Amino acid sequence: NMQAVVMRQGKLAMSNAPIPQPGAGEVLVKVLACGICGSDLHCVTHGPQLLASAREVAGIELFDPEEPIVLGHEICAEIVDYGQGARRDRAIGSRVVSAPFLLRPQPVTLGFGGLDTPGGFAEYMVLSEDLLIPVPDDIPNDIATLAEPLSVALHAVNRGNLGSDEVPIVIGCGPIGLAVIAVLKMRGIGPIVAADFSPSRRAMAEALGADIVVDPRETSPYDSWRSVAAAADPSQYGRQTQMFHGFPFRPSVIFECVGVPGIIQQILAGAPPCSKIVVAGLCMELDSFYPTFAIMKEIDLAFCIAYTPQEFAEAFAHIVSGRLKVEALITSHVGLGGVEEAFARLGDPERDIKVVVLPQLDGG
Structure with a gap:
C-alpha cells in the first residue's frame, strides 16, 4: 500500500491506498514532487460547479464526487516499473515529467482520477510512456513541476x-x-x-x-x-x-x-x-x-484552458535551457501530511504563491 491525500466530497484527508498498476504502454512511477494548482483548490471548494460545467459543455464526468479522488497534476517522478508492452526506453530510476494524461482508449486526466489512476498527491502513480520527458540531472524535482503551470x-x-x-x-x-x-x-x-x-x-x-x-x-x-x-x-x-x-x-x-x-x-x-x-x-x-x-x-x-503536449514539451525545454527563470514562484514545500493545511494557506496571497508537495518529506 501507499500513502495518499484523498478528496472525498470536498474534504481532504490522508489515507492508505493500493499502489496502482500500470497498463499496456504505461509506467509505475514514484512521485518526487507535485505542485498545488489553482484547479486543485477549485476542485475542493467548487467541485459541484466544476463538474456541472464539464458535464454541460463537454458531456463528460470529470470525476465522481462519491468516490475518493487523488488530486495533483504538476508532476516530477521516478520510474519504478513498466507495464506490459512498454518499450522500456528509459532506465528504472530515471526522473521524468509528463503532461497529466493517460493515453488509454478512454483517456484519463490525471489529478481527477480515483485510487486506480491517482494524481500526484500520493507516493506512486501511473504515467503513459509516450508522454514521458527526461529530467536533466541539474534540474531539481520541484523546479521540474513548473513545466505544467x-x-x-x-x-x-x-x-x-x-x-x-x-x-x-x-x-x-x-x-x-x-x-x-x-x-x-x-x-x-x-x-x-x-x-x-x-x-x-x-x-x-x-x-x-x-x-x-x-x-x-x-x-x-x-x-x-x-x-x-x-x-x-x-x-x-x-x-x-x-x-x-x-x-x-x-x-x-x-x-x-x-x-x-x-x-x-x-x-x-x-x-x-x-x-x-x-x-x-x-x-x-x-x-x-x-x-x-x-x-x-x-x-x-x-x-483558454490547459495546453497541447507540444506546448508542455516547449515549456519544459525553456526551463531546462534557463530561458524561463521561474524558481522564485515556489514559496513553500510540504509533505503529504501538510497538503490540507497548504490548501488553506494558499487562500492568503501574502503567505504563498506556489506550494510543492514532496511525498517523501518526513513530518508532513
Whole structure:
C-alpha cells in the first residue's frame, strides 16, 4: 500500500491506498514532487460547479464526487516499473515529467482520477510512456513541476498571438499571471504592465520581469499602459476604427488571470479600443458584462484552458535551457501530511504563491 491525500466530497484527508498498476504502454512511477494548482483548490471548494460545467459543455464526468479522488497534476517522478508492452526506453530510476494524461482508449486526466489512476498527491502513480520527458540531472524535482503551470501560461500567450508592437497588461499576479509575465519576458514582448492588490505578488511580478507594477486601488493599469504605449510612428498604431480613429497607441493584449465575477466587465471598461482580452482565470460562478463595451471598442475576447503536449514539451525545454527563470514562484514545500493545511494557506496571497508537495518529506 501507499500513502495518499484523498478528496472525498470536498474534504481532504490522508489515507492508505493500493499502489496502482500500470497498463499496456504505461509506467509505475514514484512521485518526487507535485505542485498545488489553482484547479486543485477549485476542485475542493467548487467541485459541484466544476463538474456541472464539464458535464454541460463537454458531456463528460470529470470525476465522481462519491468516490475518493487523488488530486495533483504538476508532476516530477521516478520510474519504478513498466507495464506490459512498454518499450522500456528509459532506465528504472530515471526522473521524468509528463503532461497529466493517460493515453488509454478512454483517456484519463490525471489529478481527477480515483485510487486506480491517482494524481500526484500520493507516493506512486501511473504515467503513459509516450508522454514521458527526461529530467536533466541539474534540474531539481520541484523546479521540474513548473513545466505544467508554465505550459498553461505559454498557451495563454500563444492565444494572445502577440506581435512585436503589442504592449501587454496582466491583470492578477497569482501563479498563472506570474507565469504569463515570465513567458512574455522570455519572448521579449513589452513593456509589461501588471496589476494586483497583493504587495508580495506585485513584488514577485517585478522580479519575474514586469516593467510597471501597480496596485489597482491606487493606480489604473490602463493609465499606466497609456504612459508606455504611446507611439509617435503611425506604423506602430494598433488597429483603428471610425469611433477611435487616430488612437495614437501601440496595440494592447490584456491577460485576465483572476477568475472572479466582475473582472471581465472591469477590463472591458478600462481596456483601450481594439484590444484583445485573453481570459485565463478560471471563474467558477455565473458572470455578466455589457456587450456594448466590447462592441463599441471592437474588442476581441479569447478564452483558454490547459495546453497541447507540444506546448508542455516547449515549456519544459525553456526551463531546462534557463530561458524561463521561474524558481522564485515556489514559496513553500510540504509533505503529504501538510497538503490540507497548504490548501488553506494558499487562500492568503501574502503567505504563498506556489506550494510543492514532496511525498517523501518526513513530518508532513
